[in-house]
Amino acid sequence: MHDRAVLLVCLGAGFTTLLDQSVLTIVVPALRESLGAGPAALQWIVAGYSLSFGLALVPAGRLGDMLGRRGLFVGGLALFAAGAVVAGTASAAWLVAAARLAQGIGAGTVNPQIIGLFQDLFTGRERARALAAYATVGGLAATLGPPVGGLVLELTGPDLGWRLVLLLNLPFALVMIPLARARPSRWPSPRAAWPPRRSRSGSCPSPGWSSPSASPSSLRARPAAWSTRPTRPSPSPTPHRARTA
Template identity: 60%
Template structure:
């Protein structure tokens, strides 16, 4: 079918990207709301609950790099559709799970699917848009994700309250199956369409061969096959992906994760985990530079590790992202198991904070333009203060006011979080060497997902461990767990603040 030069193809691609982001983020947040119900209905142990909540982030992060390479070589369309199909399959398996172990496996599969689809979305937006048009497309993608985060607690809570915990958690977990399959089918149709337009691919918003605005399409090439895929056909791109490096990163993650989820004797688990962690880090330090010297693209490019701005920005992103996801999971457990709120009521507690985050994120570019890294440092420091204040307030507030305190805390956290994420990401990626910009984004996401995996497991394990045996619905019996987790969030935010402050100070001599 001939596609005219009015940009319809690029708009269709954008709609597929937005739908993909919406479905994956909606599902992830809904599961957090459903966690107390599925834990009770399946009789999940603490370790199983940790894997259900954290396993998704683990496989999501590990799938990013090979999936990105696959998209570079085959074009974006097929990997995107396959990723969505895997995501939907995991949702279906999870919804019909007969025990907690099956649900763990389903969440791991969903993580692989989402991690396969995500790089294709980012690649498509980069391939089909340039300049101001790309900024608008990325902004639309971020806004769609934010909308999903606002909507998901209400959708999940409504399903659970309407159907009850026994059927509700299954419907909530399975909701992504039809949605994911529908988007996969549309993606295959849209991203297989060819164009009769002559010439090479011109991203929408960039000058075309005739001097007009490009629309992101190329003659005779599927719409889903962008610049990266074209380069792959023309020659070697990065020399494959770093399988050994990926295995070593997995071992590092497991070395950090296992102490929080293993149910064996700690005298055995801790030394074994520490040994695996040290050996994997050592091997990674040796392997990655050697792999790079062969002309290949490693998972963690040595050039990135030599950039203080990039490394410190990754620390800020990892600690902030991990703390946010870990605390979100614990908060839902506290509100439902501790405060005795219904799923809908628990969702209403977190919704104002999600809305505040969206508003702040839309204003964050002003903070970035005026203050740069200094603005990020102040916002992250404010987040540490909010978390510390939350811990103190929850510890001493009268029982009747704790939920109100948490609503206010969520709003303040949403504001400072929204002001932090995009500016820090921009500054971090700007700190990457020009030759490594392509892998810098994937490495940043990988680091964030590793941090999220560990933080979710550690925080949920801490909360459940401190509230085991507490009477459900008795808030005071659950306070201690939330106070400890809030204090941990404050500590993580303090580390992120120190990293941002250090980057700010290191940048001053260079600016003179």
């Protein structure tokens, strides 16, 4: 039951962060007319979210493995919500672009924690179902974004509509943050060290780090164990016979 509650929070956060990019494309013309944004600013507004999202994935996954996922999950959602407020109330195109970059970092911090939590909490069929639900939520967000954005523009007009669209995910984020903070015992504890293979959130740690179950004494003992490996004896020199004239 506890794992299912965490699953629902993760799916809600995934929907919130993945809806943001799909809903933006429909309001770009209204945003351009309202703020007088040039082509360069529009490119940053549209592509900045995806750029910072991708750049944050691997570092956030590693930090989640080391420090625990709950803090990064909540912090990423908080940054995402703050970026939505700035973008929705901005009076200049460059401010919207900066807010979109911040939102991408927040979303890129949240989503690796979702994948890592699925790996930590579920096994077998349950893990496959959780990942399938996450993929379904992502597809649903991509499908609903354009019609929802168009409906908001139609009902409120272009000047106010694009701001409301950028603020559309704020209520979802504000609901997910207290749910994620509640009952922290449901969240797995952080690992003591990175595993030597690919981490559960998808990031690939540096070689040479111990496994999560390794203790300091075992780490100290490993060099000695390595030194006990049998070595091939070096061949003894064969005496050369004296050549007779």
